[in-house]
Amino acid sequence: MALSPQWLDELRMRTTLSAVIGRTVRLTKAGREFKACCPFHNEKTPSFYVNDEKGFYHCFGCEAHGDAIRWLTDQRGMPFMDAVKELAAEAGMEVPAPDPQAAKRAEKRASLHDVTAAAQDWFEANLRSADGAAARAYLSRRGFSDKTMREFGFGYAPQNRQASKAALSRFDQQMLIEAGMRIEVEGKDPYDRFRARLMLPIHDARGRVIAFGGRILDSESNPNAPKYLNSPDTPLFDKGRTLYNLHRAAPAARQTGRIIVVEGYMDAIALANAGIAEAVAPLGTALTENQIELLWRQVERPILCFDGDNAGQRAAMRAIERALPMLRPGHSLSIVRLPAGMDPDDLIRERGVSAIEEMLSSPASLLDTLWEFEKAAAPLNSPEEKAGLKARLMDHVEAIAHPDIRALYKRELSQRFSDFAFPPRPQREFKPRGEWKKGGFKAVSPQLSADAERRLKHAIEGGSRDTLASAVIHGMLRHPGEIARHEAALARVAQSDRNVGSAIDSLLAAAETLDSHAQSPISLPEGLPAPPANIRFAFLDEGTDPVDACEELAEAVSLLVERPALEAALAAATARFESDPEGAFVEQQQLLKRKLEFEARLGQMASRKAASATAKDSDAAQDPEPGSGASTD
Known part of the structure; x- marks a missing residue:
């Protein structure tokens, strides 16, 4: 029977919803609405509201929601056309002639x-x-x-x-x-x-x-x-559009706030037999897009609970691949991985209902499962194999249609890959070098082996690098005790900038031979290489207080680490202009603002050096040394 949307809207408009619901539920007036204890789940405090002006009912406890037709089909179990005919008769409307x-x-x-x-x-x-x-x-x-x-x-x-x-x-x-x-x-x-x-x-x-x-x-x-x-x-x-046991699980899901997807109907029945009624199952096929939409109508994060064997994990992964293009804000999947070789019935028999309830209470996220599955999918012993892991992860990311979710997945998975593939070097224990004498600690100038001296001198003098990178390298030479403190940051810079990579690697290697945390400048037979004349940073000045010098050197290292990340983010935002011009423009403006702030901080460091030099010159003019030719009267 052909029922147009316009005709159904007219039927809803002519129907007083509170009168229909009030036949079986005791309603109480609450302002411009009516309220009651929800008929779809057991509750003591009313959370079920009926709004005649808007023509719908809603429960804030179990999320039951619908109009007059939905009320008759869901609460009274009437077929759709029977519900329409009953409401039409009461509203004095003729049901359209059948096609x-x-x-x-x-x-x-x-x-x-x-x-x-x-x-x-x-x-x-x-x-x-x-x-x-x-x-x-x-x-x-x-x-x-x-x-x-x-x-x-x-x-x-x-x-x-x-x-x-x-x-x-x-x-x-x-x-x-x-x-x-x-x-x-x-x-x-x-x-x-x-x-x-x-x-x-x-x-x-x-x-x-x-x-x-x-x-x-x-x-x-x-x-x-x-x-x-x-x-x-x-x-x-249609097996791809049907979920086994949904007609029983949906009302239960409204009460518990969760719905569980198992591999087969016997698993769903086993859970129901144990008192877990909100379980459904696909019917001999991998979970389809239509079935995922059916699940999302019930809850925002359905729980996939597949068997712990390889076949079960592959089924979970196929479901994830189907869901990735469909992800939208608030809607995802959670995954429970059962013990190897067990299905839900086995787990309940061996360990009791509490065991599966405990697992269902803390499922893994879709992102966590994706990362763990791909990390375990192939050996990761060589650089090529690790690069293959990143390629697989990025293939999954590109399947996500929603731009914000895709960007967040890319950032999170890239960070996890970076932490896995480039772990920070272990920090060494502080061991002071030198001897204690009355009045303070006298540091011994750190010595290098001949081979370390040669490699370090070659790395420092060679290559093409900018002012900031050169300043940090020479600063570490003057304050080698800071190398261990900033080891992880320096290693990240070496990975991202080949112009400074060899120098930093030589510094880190040299630090391992210096027994760490040396307080005096590194000693070379022909003396410490002088920094380029255009570099103006206070931590390179021999007259700067050591504590102040180390603090300023730490700030320079943070700037050196921040710069490539900022430049990469700017490049990524620019590349997104064709696919997402509005979002890319907003992100680019934010990044440009950060770049200006970066340059301002760098300029402030140089200006502090200039101010310090000016102050010293002024002090020298006011307090000339004896014999300088100035009057001493």
Whole structure:
């Protein structure tokens, strides 16, 4: 039946929602709204509100939300068209005349629903008969309670290839084929799809039987038969758009705030049998985009709880790959990794419900799982293998459609890769060199081996580097005790700037031979190389207080580390202009502001040196040395 959006909007406008809900729920006036204890979950304080002006109800406890039609379908269990007809009759509206083609399709679906409903009754009756003894024994071994067996509608399909044809003879054989009950093969008589199997009904979101799943009971006599067999896609059933047990799990999820995705329907039933009702399962396929959207309608972070074996982890990874392009603010996946070789039923049997509840309470994030999976996917012993890890991670990042989420994933995964591939060198223990004499500690000038002297002198004099980098290198020569303090920062600079890499590596190597934390300048036979004349920093002045010099040297190191990161961020923002001009412009302006601040700080360091030199010259003029020719009267 064709119902236009305009007609449905008119129906909602003519319906007083509080009057419809007030028939079964006691409402209390609360300003311009009505409130009540929510009928969808148990609560003592009202959190359920009805707004007639806006035409919807909402529960702030379980997030139940909808209009008058949704109320009749969800709370009273009415089919959609029945709900529409009831509301239309009360509003004095005529339901539009049916479209012949749409009516024919609806009639066909209704007929197939009759087939699947009748088949379910037959399967359940078979389970109670003598033929179902093996199936009942299996359920007993699994520890399923009578309540669970009734709730999930367990049944049994007999071995006979023509059993359903006789039992469902009131339906045309073509309908049985179209409903997925029988298989038609050219040149042969049709035969039953499900034989000698424990049967489970598969429901749609309204709780109607639309398909079946069957578990084999005697795998030894037929080793080539699949362990689980589902109905094929039919006019009623699309496996990629259906989640097993969703019609039961959705109301439970509104109460607990979580929904759990397991690998198969027996896992979902095992959890329900243990009191965890909000579990669903895909139906023989990897989790699809449509199924992820179904999950996100219930909660923002569904929990994937797949088996701990390799197949289970691959299934979780396939789900993550499907979800990455769909990620949006607030919506993601969480992942629980079960112990190796265990499914949920095994874990509950061996360790109890508390064990799986503990794991469900602290699932891993999608990003954490992605990082751990790819890090364990291949050896990481060589630079090439480590580069392969980064390439795989960045491939996943590029799949993310949302620009902000993509940028955040890229930053986080890049940082993790950097920390893994370039770990900081261990810090050495402080061991002072020299001797203590009355009046203070007299430091011994640190000595280098001949080879270390040669390499250090060559590294310092060679290469092309700017003023700041040269100042830091010469500052470390004058204050070698600071090398160990800034070792991690210096190592990062060496990785990012090849012009200073060899000099810094030589400094770090030299520091290892100096017993660290030396307080006097490094001693070379021909003397310490003089810094270039254009370098003006106070920490290079022999007259600067050592404490002040070390503080200023630390500031120069921080600037040296910050500069390549700032330049890389500016380049990345510029590269984003074509894909995200607005976001790239805003980020670029922020980075340019930071660059100006950087240059200002660098200028302040140079000006402090100039001011210090001016002050010294002034002091010398006011207090001339004896014999300088100035009057001493």
